[in-house]
Every structure is written in structure tokens, then in C-alpha cells.
Amino acid sequence: MSLKNVAIVACGLAPFGVRKATWRELVQEASKSLFDDVQNLDKKDIDSLFVGAAMPERFAFQSHVAPLVAEQVGIVPHKVVTRTELACSSGQSAVRTAWASIVTGLSDIALCMGVEKMNMPNMLETQTSMACVLEREWDGVQGASAPPFFAMCAQRHMHKYGTTVEQMAMVSEKNHHFSTTNPYAQFQKEIPAEKVLGSPMIAPPLRLFDCSGITDGAAAVILTSEERAKEFTDTPTYIIGSGQCSMASNLANYKSLSTWHPLKIAAKEAYRSAKIGPMDLDFAELHDCFTISEIIEYEDAGFCEKGEGGKFIEEGQSNIGGKMPINTRGGLLGTGHPLGATGIGQIVEVMQQFRSTVPKERLVDGAEMAMTHNLSGAANVHSILVFGRSPT
Amino acid sequence: MTTIVLPYMLDFYPLQDEDNTRVHQFYASLREGKLTTTKCKNCGGLFWPPRVACPGCNSDQFEWVELPDEGELYAFTAMLLGAPLGMEKDVPFVLGMVLLDGTEFKVLSRIGNTKYEDCGIGMRVKLETYELEDGRVWFRFVPVD
Numbered sequence: 001m002s003l004k005n006v007a008i009v010a011c012g013l014a015p016f017g018v019r020k021a022t023w024r025e026l027v028q029e030a031s032k033s034l035f036d037d038v039q040n041l042d043k044k045d046i047d048s049l050f051v052g053a054a055m056p057e058r059f060a061f062q063s064h065v066a067p068l069v070a071e072q073v074g075i076v077p078h079k080v081v082t083r084t085e086l087a088c089s090s091g092q093s094a095v096r097t098a099w100a101s102i103v104t105g106l107s108d109i110a111l112c113m114g115v116e117k118m119n120m121p122n123m124l125e126t127q128t129s130m131a132c133v134l135e136r137e138w139d140g141v142q143g144a145s146a147p148p149f150f151a152m153c154a155q156r157h158m159h160k161y162g163t164t165v166e167q168m169a170m171v172s173e174k175n176h177h178f179s180t181t182n183p184y185a186q187f188q189k190e191i192p193a194e195k196v197l198g199s200p201m202i203a204p205p206l207r208l209f210d211c212s213g214i215t216d217g218a219a220a221v222i223l224t225s226e227e228r229a230k231e232f233t234d235t236p237t238y239i240i241g242s243g244q245c246s247m248a249s250n251l252a253n254y255k256s257l258s259t260w261h262p263l264k265i266a267a268k269e270a271y272r273s274a275k276i277g278p279m280d281l282d283f284a285e286l287h288d289c290f291t292i293s294e295i296i297e298y299e300d301a302g303f304c305e306k307g308e309g310g311k312f313i314e315e316g317q318s319n320i321g322g323k324m325p326i327n328t329r330g331g332l333l334g335t336g337h338p339l340g341a342t343g344i345g346q347i348v349e350v351m352q353q354f355r356s357t358v359p360k361e362r363l364v365d366g367a368e369m370a371m372t373h374n375l376s377g378a379a380n381v382h383s384i385l386v387f388g389r390s391p392t
Numbered sequence: 393m394t395t396i397v398l399p400y401m402l403d404f405y406p407l408q409d410e411d412n413t414r415v416h417q418f419y420a421s422l423r424e425g426k427l428t429t430t431k432c433k434n435c436g437g438l439f440w441p442p443r444v445a446c447p448g449c450n451s452d453q454f455e456w457v458e459l460p461d462e463g464e465l466y467a468f469t470a471m472l473l474g475a476p477l478g479m480e481k482d483v484p485f486v487l488g489m490v491l492l493d494g495t496e497f498k499v500l501s502r503i504g505n506t507k508y509e510d511c512g513i514g515m516r517v518k519l520e521t522y523e524l525e526d527g528r529v530w531f532r533f534v535p536v537d
Contacts (some may be wrong), residue, residue, distance in 0.1 A: 138441050145476065146472055
């Protein structure tokens with residue numbers, strides 16, 4: 001069997017934020033945006049649908065969401081129709097699965113829709129639902145959810161490598177700055193580091209602006225083979241590598257909080273499959289659900305030496321003009337984090353960077369290669385896709 | 393108005409009796425103040441949390457062993473904002489990962505009888521068990537005197 005190169009040929013977004021809109025309305029908005037972006041595509045030719053959604057059962061009291069999305073966007077998928085759930089990586093999972101389906105020739109044209117509606121009239125319900133992203137019976141039951149877990153990662157990283165809360169605040173400042181250039185982002189205001197350090201404590205050492213938001217949003221892409229890509233766009237984005245690793249679930253079984261071993265494994269495989277080294281990338285979208293996450297990711301994705309992530313942000317290496325621009329659309333910290341939509345939202349940024357359609361102040365000029373990374377749960381799963389402006 | 397009789401399925405605490413779980417012995421031991429887990433009789437693998445099938449050698453023959461009831465804080469934080477439903481009244485509370493003596497298990501637990509400011513990495517803690525309002529049993533760690 002010959003394996004196919006895969007291209008992304010169209011992308012669409014529903015604005016991220018605290019939206020006065022339902023789950024299905026977000027889907028329709030992203031769908032409109034998506035189909036406005038593509039030429040010459042007959043919806044009848046879309047044979048597969050992958051829906052990335054983390055918790056519609058909890059947030060929207062809705063299961064079996066793939067047929068609902070198919071109807072909302074007006075397609076009759078007849079090769080593959082399914083939902084992918086991997087908590088915070090649900091969106092990337094949709095694209096990974098669509099990619100695999102096209103690689104093998106099972107699907108010809110696939111639509112991926114990532115969506116989450118997280119803001120509810122009673123936010124306590126959202127907070128409670130988020131606790132089941134951890135292993136609920138043994139870890140969630142203790143009252144833990146994402147902020148306490150990442151707080152302990154920060155504590156261990158500070159303890160072992162001398163990372164500071166000031167360095168963490170700089171990550172938030174950078175990403176909130178980028179999100180002011182992004183009209184689709186939840187947060188539209190500059191948050192200087194001092195403001196981060198003065199914001200309410202959530203789970204020490206993490207404060208409010210060390211944490212990504214509770215967000216509604218949707219994002220969508222269309223994938224097809226390299227052979228067909230040019231029918232639909234002059235500027236396809238190719239998937240040229242990938243890696244993914246899951247290691248442990250119960251926190252008791254973690255090797256380390258300050259080194260994310262599954263990320264190291266996923267990154268190694270992503271670079272191997274793309275036949276590149278980390279510094280061959282021109283920019284990256286990393287999963288900055290918390291400021292400490294981005295710092296650990298600089299290290300374990302291979303952009304700097306272990307323990308030097310704090311220095312990396314302090315020196316401006318993750319800004320435009322630095323060694324590796326990170327999260328130019330504003331990251332999860334600035335754009336918000338609608339779980340199922342996040343991974344696809346990052347891919348939209350890659351595509352728009354390659355097309356040079358993002359505002360100038362966040363453009364990585366002449367970028368040829370990039371990656372998107374998501375972690376999920378308590379950072380026990382890491383997923384990476386590598387993209388190129390050309391297929392190899 | 394329908395009254396939901398506890399325990400219902402979407403609360404946090406596991407269903408603990410033999411009608412609902414094959415590791416009910418864990419909870420029976422916890423009621424006696426002991427933290428236990430399963431050890432594979434075939435390969436000797438020790439797992440947390442308890443198992444009914446061995447992920448190492450595929451055996452389903454286990455014995456119950458007692459885990460150390462003391463350990464040290466590997467990491468800790470406190471929940472100050474955003475606690476889940478039913479736990480709002482506990483805020484603020486300390487959470488920590490307890491490295492159980494002589495094991496590699498860093499068990500996540502509430503750390504009672506203390507404040508965040510008074511904790512430190514390496515602090516000695518010991519097991520404490522308690523009964524939930526509905527009669528189920530649970531555990532936490534507290535500083536060693």
C-alpha cells in the first residue's frame with residue numbers, strides 16, 4: 001500500500017471567549033468560516049468527519065455529537081464519522097485521526113471540527129467537571145483539578161532548577177501581548193508581568209493570570225491528499241511528522257513533575273518522522289495551559305537545555321526574533337482554552353502564518369516549518385504534529 | 393422534587409462495597425486505619441491503586457499487602473479558588489503528593505491539620521483515615537507530630 005502525503009486545505013474559527021452562544025451555534029460559526037475559506041469544494045465530496053470534543057456530556061448534556069455536527073455543517077460523511085476524545089488534546093486527536101485515515105487511503109476528504117462550550121450559568125459545574133480529567137476515583141476525589149497539579153509541577157521545577165514566578169509571569173505577558181493581535185482571542189488586553197504577580201492566588205505558586213481561561217469556541221480544518229490539495233487552495237499546509245505518548249495516569253505513578261518524559265518521547269518521534277531537529281522549526285504552538293507548562297515544554301521539546309526554560313523566556317528567545325517564537329496567536333493563556341477546539345485553533349495559526357495572513361506584528365516571516373503540541377489531563381499524554389509549507 | 397439518595401454515581405468518592413467493586417477489601421482495611429494495595433502473586437508486581445488483573449504478567453492472582461503509613465511530601469499546593477462541587481466548604485485546603493516510605497508511589501492526598509505556609513518539601517506526614525458523612529471511608533495525610 002502506498003501511503004499518501006496529507007495537506008490541510010482550509011481552516012475556520014468561531015471567536016473564542018465567554019460566548020453568548022450554544023455548543024451547536026459555535027459549530028455553525030466555525031463551519032461558515034471554514035467554507036468561506038475554501039474554493040471549488042462540493043460538500044458532497046467530504047467523505048469523513050472527525051469531531052474533537054472533550055466533555056459535551058458534561059458541558060452541553062449531549063453525547064453522540066458527530067452526527068449532530070454532520071447535520072449542522074451540511075455533510076453526509078460516508079467513509080468515517082466519529083468523535084475523538086482526549087481531554088485537552090481532543091482537537092489535535094481529530095486531526096491526527098483524519099490524517100491517518102487519509103494516509104491509508106480510507107478517506108479522501110475529511111473535515112475536522114473541534115469544539116467546546118465551557119461557560120455555564122453556574123461555573124461550579126464547570127469546575128467540577130474539570131476534575132474528572134484527572135483520575136477521578138483516586139486523584140480527582142482529593143479535590144484536585146488542573147491548577148493544583150500544575151502548581152506542583154511549578155513547585156518542583158522551581159525547587160530543582162531555580163525557576164522563578166517572575167519568569168512564569170513573563171510567559172503570560174508574552175502570550176497576552178500576542179492575543180491583542182488576534183481578534184478571535186478571549187483576552188484582548190495587555191497583562192504586564194507585574195499584573196500577573198499581583199493577581200489572585202489560585203493554587204500557589206500559580207495565580208489567576210498563570211492559568212488559561214474557561215472558554216467557549218470552535219475551530220475547523222479540511223484535510224485531503226497532496227494530489228487533491230491544489231484543487232482547493234494555492235497554499236496547502238502539509239503534515240510532515242507526528243509523535244504521541246501516554247505515560248501513567250494515577251499521579252502516584254509519575255516519574256517526575258519537572259521533566260515531562262512522555263513529551264520527550266513524543267517530540268523525538270515527531271522530529272524523527274519529519275526528518276528534522278527541533279531547531280529546524282521556524283515557530284511552534286505549545287500547550288501553555290499554565291505558564292509553567294510552556295517553560296517545561298521549551299526544555300522537553302528540545303528548544304533549550306533542561307532547566308533553562310526560565311532563562312529562555314527571560315532572554316526573549318520565545319518571542320519573535322528569538323530562537324523559537326512560541327504561541328504567536330496568543331497561546332491558551334491569551335486565546336483561551338476551549339478544550340476540543342484548542343488543538344485545531346493552533347493549526348489554524350500555523351496555516352495563517354504559512355499564508356502570511358496574520359497581522360504583521362506576529363508574523364514569523366518566511367516560516368517553512370512549524371509544530372503544534374498539546375498535552376492532556378495531568379500532562380500524562382503529549383501529542384505533536386509537524387507541518388511544512390512543502391510536503392517533505 | 394426528586395431526592396437523590398447518596399451515594400449517587402456522579403459524586404467524587406468511589407463506591408466501596410462488594411456489590412460495586414472487586415477491591416472492596418481496600419476500603420474494609422482503610423476502615424481499620426490501614427492503607428493497603430494488591431501485590432501480584434505471580435510476578436510480585438506491586439501496584440497503586442489496587443488491581444484485579446496484572447498489567448505486567450496478566451495474572452489475576454493477588455494478595456493484599458499493607459503500605460507504609462508514613463512518607464514525605466514530594467510536592468504540595470493549596471486549593472484556594474475553584475474547588476469542585478461538595479468541596480467548596482473545605483477551601484482552603486492543602487494537597488500534596490506523599491512519597492510513601494520504601495516505595496516509588498507518590499500518592500496524591502489532602503494534607504490535613506496544617507496550612508500551606510507551614511508545609512515544606514520533604515516534610516514527614518502520616519496516614520489518617522476518616523468516615524464520610526454517608527458512611528463511606530476515606531484517607532488523608534497529616535504532619536507527623
